[in-house]
Amino acid sequence: MSIKPLADRVLVKPAAAEEKTIGGIIIPDSAKEKPLRGEVIATGNGTKDEEMVLQSGDQVLYGKYAGTEIEWEGTQFLIMRQSDVLAII
Numbered sequence: 001m002s003i004k005p006l007a008d009r010v011l012v013k014p015a016a017a018e019e020k021t022i023g024g025i026i027i028p029d030s031a032k033e034k035p036l037r038g039e040v041i042a043t044g045n046g047t048k049d050e051e052m053v054l055q056s057g058d059q060v061l062y063g064k065y066a067g068t069e070i071e072w073e074g075t076q077f078l079i080m081r082q083s084d085v086l087a088i089i
Helices: none
Strands: 009-014 037-043 059-062 068-072 075-081 085-088
Touching: none
Parallel strands: none
Antiparallel strands: 009 037, 009 075, 037 059, 059 085, 068 075
């Protein structure tokens, strides 16, 4: 991975949105809810005030509006502050 987050930021690959059907009707991609969990791909070094506790490979939960969406080599990622992560699962 050639993206290296700085300071207290982490790079997260969101989990795939679950396919849902309601009574035989398939919900289109545009109406699906954004996944709220993903895998940490890369981490920064932390700051002098906040130590980095997340590691690459951690499965995490994050807030609905957390992070900034980026696309790198055809793959969607989120870059967010460590404090936007709610839990490690």
